[in-house]
Amino acid sequence: MISTSDFKIGMKIAIDGEPYFIVDFSRSATGRGRANVRTKLKNIRTGQVLDKTFSSGESFAEPDFSHKKTQYLYNSGDEWFFMDAQTYDQFSLNKDQLGDYIWYLKENDEYTILYFEGNPINLDMPTSVILKVVEAEPAVKGDTVSNITKMVKLETGLTVKAPPFIKEGDRLKIDTRTGKYLERAN
Numbered sequence: 001m002i003s004t005s006d007f008k009i010g011m012k013i014a015i016d017g018e019p020y021f022i023v024d025f026s027r028s029a030t031g032r033g034r035a036n037v038r039t040k041l042k043n044i045r046t047g048q049v050l051d052k053t054f055s056s057g058e059s060f061a062e063p064d065f066s067h068k069k070t071q072y073l074y075n076s077g078d079e080w081f082f083m084d085a086q087t088y089d090q091f092s093l094n095k096d097q098l099g100d101y102i103w104y105l106k107e108n109d110e111y112t113i114l115y116f117e118g119n120p121i122n123l124d125m126p127t128s129v130i131l132k133v134v135e136a137e138p139a140v141k142g143d144t145v146s147n148i149t150k151m152v153k154l155e156t157g158l159t160v161k162a163p164p165f166i167k168e169g170d171r172l173k174i175d176t177r178t179g180k181y182l183e184r185a186n
Contacts, residue, residue, distance in 0.1 A: 001059045004037040012044070014063035015052070019044040019116045027056065044114065044122050047099060066115045067124060072105050080105060082113060082120070091120050098122075103158040104129045104176050125176045130185045131155055132171050139164040 002013060011022045020041040029035035035056035042049050070082040079092040080102065093113075095102065101123050105111070112124040135153035149161040152172075160174060162181045173182040 002062060003059045004054050004056055007037065007039065012063060012065055013041075013060055014116070015041070015060065019063060019065070019121060020050070023049065029056075044116070045097065047096070064117045066118075067112050068115060068120075069110055070113045071110055072107060074107060075102070075105075082111070085110065093120060093123065100179065101125045101176065103156050103179065104131070104174070106131075106156060127177060128173050128175050128182060130171050130173050131158070133162075133166060133168055136162070136166055136168050136170075138167075 002011075007022055007025050009022055009024060013020055013022065020043055022039055023042050024040040026038050027035055028038060037054045037056055037058075039052050039054065040049060041052055069085045071085055073081045073083055073090070075081065078095045080094075080098060081090055081092045083090045098105075104125060113120045114122045114124050131154040133152050134155050137150050137152075139150070148164050150164055150166070151159050152162045152166055153159050154172065154174070158174070158179065160172070160179065160181050162172065166172065166184065171185045173185045174180070175182050
């Protein structure tokens with residue numbers, strides 16, 4: 001059983017049969033009565049954010065979450081297809097389930113999929129990925145004013161702001177939470 005005293009940011013819980021992760025929480029107590037735990041929860045399936053208050057000490061059943069290694073195969077329309085690395089079963093996730101992660105998926109790469117009650121529901125994306133630059137404007141010589149950036153297009157179609165020295169063929173480390181350039185990778 002999971003109790004409200006066990007809550008941590010990022011923890012996954014199930015409420016009324018729906019999977020959530022805790023975005024934020026705070027404990028508050030009044031002069032009399034039990035303390036309350038105010039939470040901000042994000043539905044893993046839909047992305048909807050919910051504000052919910054629980055009584056201190058309230059408990060929940062352990063959710064049925066599991067992770068499996070899969071291989072990303074291809075996308076067709078609004079569906080992205082994956083294959084279980086052990087059983088070779090194929091399944092798809094839609095754009096609503098993947099969100100902005102679609103910009104970081106490379107064909108034939110391995111990813112970890114989050115399962116809830118035996119069904120694939122979301123992708124556990126690492127905090128950063130390395131992508132190759134396919135289009136970059138040439139740098140203008142003498143343009144050395146601080147914080148100059150240019151737009152570059154990456155192999156997945158994502159465009160990001162990068163420093164002027166970045167050129168086609170470079171590999172960049174991109175933050176998957178913000179979609180921003182972090183550094184050049186070798």
